[in-house]
Amino acid sequence: MTKFIDIKGVKHAYRTKNGPLPVLDGLDIEVPEGTFCAVVGPSGCGKSTLTRLVSGLMKPDSGAVVLAGEEVASPRKTVGMAFQNPVMLEWRTILQNVMLPLEIVAPSMAKAEAEGRAAHLLDMVGLKGFENKKPSELSGGMRQRASLCRALVHKPQVLIMDEPFGALDNFTREDLWQTMRDLRAAEPFTCVLITHDLRESVFLGDQVVVLSGRPARTQYVLDVDLPADRTIDILYEPKAVEMLHLLRDQIRMAQGRDGDMH
Ligand SMILES: Nc1ncnc2c1ncn2[C@@H]1O[C@H](COP(=O)(O)OP(=O)(O)OP(=O)(O)O)[C@@H](O)[C@H]1O
Numbered sequence: 001m002t003k004f005i006d007i008k009g010v011k012h013a014y015r016t017k018n019g020p021l022p023v024l025d026g027l028d029i030e031v032p033e034g035t036f037c038a039v040v041g042p043s044g045c046g047k048s049t050l051t052r053l054v055s056g057l058m059k060p061d062s063g064a065v066v067l068a069g070e071e072v073a074s075p076r077k078t079v080g081m082a083f084q085n086p087v088m089l090e091w092r093t094i095l096q097n098v099m100l101p102l103e104i105v106a107p108s109m110a111k112a113e114a115e116g117r118a119a120h121l122l123d124m125v126g127l128k129g130f131e132n133k134k135p136s137e138l139s140g141g142m143r144q145r146a147s148l149c150r151a152l153v154h155k156p157q158v159l160i161m162d163e164p165f166g167a168l169d170n171f172t173r174e175d176l177w178q179t180m181r182d183l184r185a186a187e188p189f190t191c192v193l194i195t196h197d198l199r200e201s202v203f204l205g206d207q208v209v210v211l212s213g214r215p216a217r218t219q220y221v222l223d224v225d226l227p228a229d230r231t232i233d234i235l236y237e238p239k240a241v242e243m244l245h246l247l248r249d250q251i252r253m254a255q256g257r258d259g260d261m262h
Pocket residue numbers: 014015016021023042043044045046047048049050214
Protein backbone atom coordinates (compact mmCIF):
# COMPACT_ATOMS: atom_id res chain seq x y z
CA MET A 1 0.00 0.00 0.00
CA THR A 2 1.14 3.54 -0.65
CA LYS A 3 2.44 5.66 2.18
CA PHE A 4 -0.21 8.30 2.70
CA ILE A 5 1.37 10.00 5.65
CA ASP A 6 5.13 9.85 5.61
CA ILE A 7 6.95 11.32 8.59
CA LYS A 8 10.62 11.23 7.76
CA GLY A 9 13.43 11.96 10.20
CA VAL A 10 11.43 14.69 11.93
CA LYS A 11 13.31 16.71 14.55
CA HIS A 12 11.88 19.59 16.48
CA ALA A 13 12.85 21.76 19.43
CA TYR A 14 10.80 24.48 21.12
CA ARG A 15 12.54 27.75 21.76
CA THR A 16 12.16 28.55 25.43
CA LYS A 17 13.69 31.27 27.55
CA ASN A 18 16.05 28.65 28.94
CA GLY A 19 17.20 27.74 25.44
CA PRO A 20 16.02 25.11 22.96
CA LEU A 21 13.98 22.20 24.33
CA PRO A 22 14.47 19.23 21.97
CA VAL A 23 11.15 17.38 21.77
CA LEU A 24 11.29 15.19 18.67
CA ASP A 25 14.57 13.63 17.68
CA GLY A 26 14.26 11.58 14.53
CA LEU A 27 10.69 10.46 14.15
CA ASP A 28 9.83 8.04 11.36
CA ILE A 29 6.23 6.96 10.85
CA GLU A 30 4.56 5.62 7.71
CA VAL A 31 0.80 5.41 7.52
CA PRO A 32 -0.68 3.69 4.43
CA GLU A 33 -3.87 5.16 2.96
CA GLY A 34 -7.05 4.21 4.77
CA THR A 35 -5.25 2.75 7.79
CA PHE A 36 -5.29 3.66 11.44
CA CYS A 37 -2.09 4.53 13.25
CA ALA A 38 -2.19 4.70 17.04
CA VAL A 39 0.68 6.51 18.76
CA VAL A 40 1.60 5.87 22.38
CA GLY A 41 4.47 7.15 24.48
CA PRO A 42 5.34 8.56 27.89
CA SER A 43 3.67 11.75 29.06
CA GLY A 44 5.41 14.86 27.74
CA CYS A 45 7.40 12.98 25.07
CA GLY A 46 6.05 15.08 22.19
CA LYS A 47 2.83 13.40 21.02
CA SER A 48 0.75 16.58 20.81
CA THR A 49 3.69 18.24 19.09
CA LEU A 50 3.49 15.48 16.48
CA THR A 51 -0.21 16.26 15.83
CA ARG A 52 0.67 19.95 15.30
CA LEU A 53 3.27 18.97 12.72
CA VAL A 54 1.00 16.57 10.84
CA SER A 55 -1.83 19.11 10.73
CA GLY A 56 0.53 21.80 9.47
CA LEU A 57 0.15 24.12 12.47
CA MET A 58 3.94 23.96 12.87
CA LYS A 59 6.90 23.06 10.69
CA PRO A 60 9.62 20.72 11.92
CA ASP A 61 13.18 22.01 12.33
CA SER A 62 14.36 19.23 10.05
CA GLY A 63 12.95 16.20 8.31
CA ALA A 64 9.57 16.29 6.61
CA VAL A 65 5.91 15.46 7.00
CA VAL A 66 4.51 14.37 3.65
CA LEU A 67 0.78 14.00 3.14
CA ALA A 68 -0.51 12.42 -0.07
CA GLY A 69 2.81 13.14 -1.77
CA GLU A 70 3.02 16.79 -0.70
CA GLU A 71 5.12 18.22 2.07
CA VAL A 72 2.96 19.76 4.79
CA ALA A 73 3.98 23.38 5.29
CA SER A 74 0.77 25.09 6.41
CA PRO A 75 -2.61 24.12 7.91
CA ARG A 76 -4.62 21.82 5.65
CA LYS A 77 -8.32 21.90 4.94
CA THR A 78 -8.13 18.19 4.24
CA VAL A 79 -7.33 17.35 7.83
CA GLY A 80 -9.96 16.78 10.52
CA MET A 81 -9.07 17.08 14.19
CA ALA A 82 -10.56 15.88 17.47
CA PHE A 83 -9.24 16.61 20.97
CA GLN A 84 -9.76 15.48 24.54
CA ASN A 85 -12.21 18.24 25.46
CA PRO A 86 -14.31 19.08 22.42
CA VAL A 87 -14.87 22.79 22.11
CA MET A 88 -18.38 23.49 20.88
CA LEU A 89 -20.09 26.76 20.09
CA GLU A 90 -22.58 26.73 22.94
CA TRP A 91 -25.12 29.00 21.20
CA ARG A 92 -25.37 26.73 18.19
CA THR A 93 -27.30 23.48 17.97
CA ILE A 94 -25.46 20.16 17.66
CA LEU A 95 -26.35 20.00 13.97
CA GLN A 96 -25.02 23.53 13.41
CA ASN A 97 -21.83 22.69 15.31
CA VAL A 98 -21.24 19.64 13.14
CA MET A 99 -21.84 21.69 9.98
CA LEU A 100 -19.22 24.29 10.95
CA PRO A 101 -16.24 22.88 8.97
CA LEU A 102 -18.37 22.80 5.81
CA GLU A 103 -19.09 26.52 6.18
CA ILE A 104 -15.33 27.10 6.16
CA VAL A 105 -14.12 24.47 3.69
CA ALA A 106 -17.10 24.32 1.31
CA PRO A 107 -18.99 27.62 1.70
CA SER A 108 -20.80 27.14 -1.59
CA MET A 109 -22.32 23.81 -0.56
CA ALA A 110 -26.14 23.95 -0.47
CA LYS A 111 -27.45 24.15 3.09
CA ALA A 112 -29.68 21.11 2.59
CA GLU A 113 -26.71 19.01 1.50
CA ALA A 114 -24.60 20.20 4.45
CA GLU A 115 -27.45 19.46 6.85
CA GLY A 116 -27.97 16.07 5.25
CA ARG A 117 -24.32 15.12 5.72
CA ALA A 118 -24.23 16.31 9.32
CA ALA A 119 -27.51 14.56 10.17
CA HIS A 120 -26.31 11.32 8.56
CA LEU A 121 -23.14 11.31 10.66
CA LEU A 122 -25.07 12.11 13.84
CA ASP A 123 -27.35 9.19 13.06
CA MET A 124 -24.34 6.89 12.58
CA VAL A 125 -22.92 7.75 15.99
CA GLY A 126 -26.27 7.29 17.73
CA LEU A 127 -27.22 10.95 18.12
CA LYS A 128 -30.36 10.92 15.99
CA GLY A 129 -32.92 13.09 17.74
CA PHE A 130 -30.28 15.35 19.31
CA GLU A 131 -29.68 17.50 16.23
CA ASN A 132 -31.47 20.52 17.67
CA LYS A 133 -30.13 20.27 21.23
CA LYS A 134 -27.50 22.66 22.51
CA PRO A 135 -24.07 21.27 23.49
CA SER A 136 -24.80 21.95 27.18
CA GLU A 137 -27.67 19.44 26.99
CA LEU A 138 -25.31 16.58 26.06
CA SER A 139 -23.19 14.26 28.21
CA GLY A 140 -19.39 14.19 27.78
CA GLY A 141 -19.60 11.03 25.66
CA MET A 142 -22.30 12.55 23.45
CA ARG A 143 -20.27 15.73 22.97
CA GLN A 144 -17.31 13.62 21.92
CA ARG A 145 -19.50 11.73 19.43
CA ALA A 146 -20.69 15.04 18.00
CA SER A 147 -17.11 16.27 17.79
CA LEU A 148 -16.15 13.15 15.78
CA CYS A 149 -18.96 13.99 13.36
CA ARG A 150 -17.68 17.55 13.11
CA ALA A 151 -14.14 16.31 12.44
CA LEU A 152 -15.40 14.06 9.62
CA VAL A 153 -18.19 16.10 8.02
CA HIS A 154 -15.98 17.64 5.31
CA LYS A 155 -14.60 14.19 4.40
CA PRO A 156 -11.01 14.95 5.41
CA GLN A 157 -8.19 12.88 3.95
CA VAL A 158 -6.80 12.47 7.43
CA LEU A 159 -8.31 12.46 10.88
CA ILE A 160 -5.95 13.41 13.70
CA MET A 161 -7.08 12.75 17.24
CA ASP A 162 -5.24 13.74 20.40
CA GLU A 163 -6.55 11.65 23.31
CA PRO A 164 -10.16 12.15 22.24
CA PHE A 165 -11.54 9.56 24.65
CA GLY A 166 -9.24 10.29 27.59
CA ALA A 167 -11.84 12.12 29.69
CA LEU A 168 -14.54 9.46 29.34
CA ASP A 169 -15.40 6.53 31.61
CA ASN A 170 -14.34 3.07 30.49
CA PHE A 171 -17.66 1.85 29.11
CA THR A 172 -18.36 5.05 27.19
CA ARG A 173 -14.85 4.88 25.83
CA GLU A 174 -15.35 1.31 24.60
CA ASP A 175 -18.63 2.36 22.98
CA LEU A 176 -16.82 5.12 21.15
CA TRP A 177 -14.10 2.76 19.94
CA GLN A 178 -16.83 0.72 18.29
CA THR A 179 -18.38 3.86 16.84
CA MET A 180 -14.99 4.76 15.41
CA ARG A 181 -14.68 1.27 13.88
CA ASP A 182 -18.14 1.61 12.28
CA LEU A 183 -17.42 5.09 10.92
CA ARG A 184 -14.28 3.79 9.25
CA ALA A 185 -16.08 0.78 7.81
CA ALA A 186 -18.77 3.07 6.34
CA GLU A 187 -16.34 5.51 4.76
CA PRO A 188 -12.60 4.78 5.06
CA PHE A 189 -10.20 7.52 6.08
CA THR A 190 -6.62 7.61 7.27
CA CYS A 191 -6.26 8.18 10.97
CA VAL A 192 -3.59 9.13 13.50
CA LEU A 193 -4.66 8.67 17.10
CA ILE A 194 -2.66 9.76 20.11
CA THR A 195 -3.61 7.79 23.19
CA HIS A 196 -2.47 6.80 26.67
CA ASP A 197 -4.63 3.70 26.56
CA LEU A 198 -2.89 0.59 25.24
CA ARG A 199 -6.18 -1.32 24.86
CA GLU A 200 -7.50 1.55 22.76
CA SER A 201 -4.39 1.46 20.58
CA VAL A 202 -4.77 -2.28 19.92
CA PHE A 203 -8.53 -2.16 19.41
CA LEU A 204 -8.41 0.70 16.92
CA GLY A 205 -4.96 0.52 15.39
CA ASP A 206 -3.68 -1.19 12.27
CA GLN A 207 -0.30 -0.25 13.69
CA VAL A 208 0.80 1.04 17.07
CA VAL A 209 3.83 3.32 17.14
CA VAL A 210 5.64 3.58 20.48
CA LEU A 211 7.60 6.78 21.00
CA SER A 212 10.58 6.92 23.31
CA GLY A 213 10.83 9.44 26.15
CA ARG A 214 11.64 13.06 25.25
CA PRO A 215 13.25 13.86 22.90
CA ALA A 216 11.12 11.26 21.17
CA ARG A 217 12.07 8.98 18.36
CA THR A 218 10.22 6.00 16.93
CA GLN A 219 11.07 3.27 19.39
CA TYR A 220 8.88 0.43 18.17
CA VAL A 221 6.18 -0.27 15.59
CA LEU A 222 3.63 -3.00 16.24
CA ASP A 223 1.66 -4.39 13.34
CA VAL A 224 -1.81 -5.13 14.76
CA ASP A 225 -2.69 -8.28 12.92
CA LEU A 226 -6.34 -8.57 14.01
CA PRO A 227 -9.51 -8.59 11.85
CA ALA A 228 -10.95 -5.17 10.89
CA ASP A 229 -14.37 -6.03 12.29
CA ARG A 230 -12.99 -6.67 15.78
CA THR A 231 -15.23 -6.50 18.83
CA ILE A 232 -14.25 -5.58 22.40
CA ASP A 233 -14.03 -9.31 23.23
CA ILE A 234 -10.98 -9.62 21.02
CA LEU A 235 -9.00 -7.72 23.65
CA TYR A 236 -9.33 -10.76 25.94
CA GLU A 237 -8.01 -13.20 23.34
CA PRO A 238 -4.42 -14.46 23.64
CA LYS A 239 -3.15 -12.68 20.53
CA ALA A 240 -4.34 -9.26 21.74
CA VAL A 241 -3.21 -9.91 25.32
CA GLU A 242 0.24 -10.76 24.00
CA MET A 243 0.31 -7.48 22.07
CA LEU A 244 -0.73 -5.56 25.19
CA HIS A 245 2.09 -7.14 27.21
CA LEU A 246 4.56 -6.31 24.49
CA LEU A 247 3.42 -2.69 24.34
CA ARG A 248 3.52 -2.47 28.12
CA ASP A 249 7.17 -3.57 28.06
CA GLN A 250 7.93 -1.04 25.35
CA ILE A 251 6.36 1.76 27.40
CA ARG A 252 8.45 0.71 30.41
CA MET A 253 11.53 0.94 28.24
CA ALA A 254 10.43 4.34 26.92
CA GLN A 255 9.93 5.60 30.44
CA GLY A 256 13.21 4.10 31.53
CA ARG A 257 11.46 2.77 34.63
CA ASP A 258 8.37 0.89 35.82
CA GLY A 259 5.52 3.06 34.54
CA ASP A 260 1.87 3.42 35.33
CA MET A 261 0.23 3.37 31.91
CA HIS A 262 -2.71 1.03 31.61
N1 LIG B 1 4.58 25.78 22.76
C1 LIG B 1 5.52 25.22 23.52
N2 LIG B 1 6.62 25.91 23.91
C2 LIG B 1 7.56 25.34 24.67
N3 LIG B 1 7.53 24.06 25.10
C3 LIG B 1 6.47 23.33 24.75
C4 LIG B 1 5.40 23.86 23.94
N4 LIG B 1 4.48 22.89 23.76
C5 LIG B 1 4.94 21.82 24.41
N5 LIG B 1 6.12 22.06 24.99
C6 LIG B 1 6.95 21.10 25.74
O1 LIG B 1 7.30 20.06 24.83
C7 LIG B 1 7.26 18.80 25.47
C8 LIG B 1 6.32 17.89 24.70
O2 LIG B 1 5.01 18.42 24.79
P1 LIG B 1 3.76 17.67 24.14
O3 LIG B 1 2.55 18.44 24.53
O4 LIG B 1 4.01 17.46 22.69
O5 LIG B 1 3.82 16.26 24.90
P2 LIG B 1 2.76 15.07 24.97
O6 LIG B 1 3.50 13.82 24.63
O7 LIG B 1 1.57 15.40 24.16
O8 LIG B 1 2.39 15.05 26.51
P3 LIG B 1 1.05 14.46 27.23
O9 LIG B 1 1.16 12.98 27.13
O10 LIG B 1 1.19 14.91 28.64
O11 LIG B 1 -0.13 15.04 26.51
C9 LIG B 1 6.84 19.06 26.91
O12 LIG B 1 8.00 19.07 27.70
C10 LIG B 1 6.21 20.43 26.88
O13 LIG B 1 6.44 21.12 28.08
